[in-house]
Amino acid sequence: MVRLIGNFDIAEEVVQDSLLAALEKWPVQGIPDNPGAWLMTAARRRAIDVLRRDQRYAEKVALLERSIVPYDPAEADDRLRLIFTCCHPALAQEAQVALTLRAVAGFTTQEIAAAFLVSETTMAQRIVRAKRKIVEANIPYRVPEGPDLIPRVDAVLAVLYLMFNEGYLSRGPQVASRRDLAEDAMWLTSLVARLLPDQAEVLGLIVLMRLHLARSRARFDAGGEIVLLPDQDRTLWDSAAIVQAVEVLNRAASLASPGPYQLQAAIAAVHSEARTWQETDWAQIVALYDTLLRITDTPVIRLNRAVAVSHVAGPRVALGELNDLAISLRGYHLFHATRAELLDELGETALAREARLQALELSQNPAERSLLERKLGA
């Protein structure tokens, strides 16, 4: 059985470690009365070790930033294999995403739970189940080939996109923006692109990531406070990177296979090409969101569309659209923050304050919290 576990080598994964510990101990000590409870206790103990490791990871990243890291193809292959294993269709999609974040990117279960708006317990169980299935059903550790490859890539892209978002604006309590993680996601996406050079959506995702990173210097001020898009100093944007990204987007479009990543990249491109917030082509952004909703209709996309709608049709119309999302997004801090902005525009200061307090309660990111606190104080 140790051999079985050995073929899926994520040594730092909490539960698998506990499982290993159990396998090592039980033959000697006998199976405990309640193996389930024993595993949970062991997993919790291991979790403390993992937290220490995260500290070391941060130090390692800091060290890497100061030196030139040679590209290691063997390591790249390993990561790609690991990603495809975590994104295997025999696992539920939610579990695929969670497992990749945990095993490939080293997220804590708490961070993943926050990203998916579920409780930490739920997320931990999801990861445990996925992990066990990989071992028990012997899901292979390799990059798929032949006709299997394309459908498997879709699952991988979904995961990488979430990883990027989490890295771009981490909701974790310690750091405001984990640039390294966003860059990690972009690097992994380029690996997939090298594997599949003619996949328009892979290119679309790369463009989306590049456009976000090209603007990232303007996202925080000198004091580490978050600066929202309308207030950003656009001269800080990397205009050369934006031009290059838009070229890649045009190449993706020429493959005539549109999809959600290309559409989101196009939305980001409209923002990136506007010289000022006021000059933004909001009508085009609303139209792109409408097309996007026809492919993937999610509450978060509707929320983003409502922001664009507020610029075309005014805050009252946008607020009306937000009301339809009140239940599905009640645990999402940006829903309440957006509502607060719209209510402010309508002069509903008391209601705006209430919404902002709710957003503050739900947000874990220090930069976002600080922004909300500043607005509450004003």
Next chain:
Amino acid sequence: MKYVLLFVGTMEDQKRFENLPPEQLAAGMKAAEQWFEEYSRSGKIVGGEQLKGPETATTVRFNEGRAIVTDGPFIESKEIIGGFAVVQVKDLDEALEMAKAWPSGPVEVWPAVER
């Protein structure tokens, strides 16, 4: 690694299959046989059977150590198991590949406990 492939379906699937015109029914049976033959030749099939209908099944339950024999399958549902194959392959992907090549209906892929 060993997997058991369960060929599952609904009672309606079963009836529809039985009521097919003779030549279509024969073609369906032939396709399944070919699947078995092909994978047996490559040594991936360790065992397997086609099962008769659920109306022919009998269940033995135990109540306080006493065996109770009843008519019908244990799982009282509209789903039935039409047959199974025990396969010996490298990993889940190989088992899934076989399941995808199965000519008729859904297939459940269960890993077997290794001894």
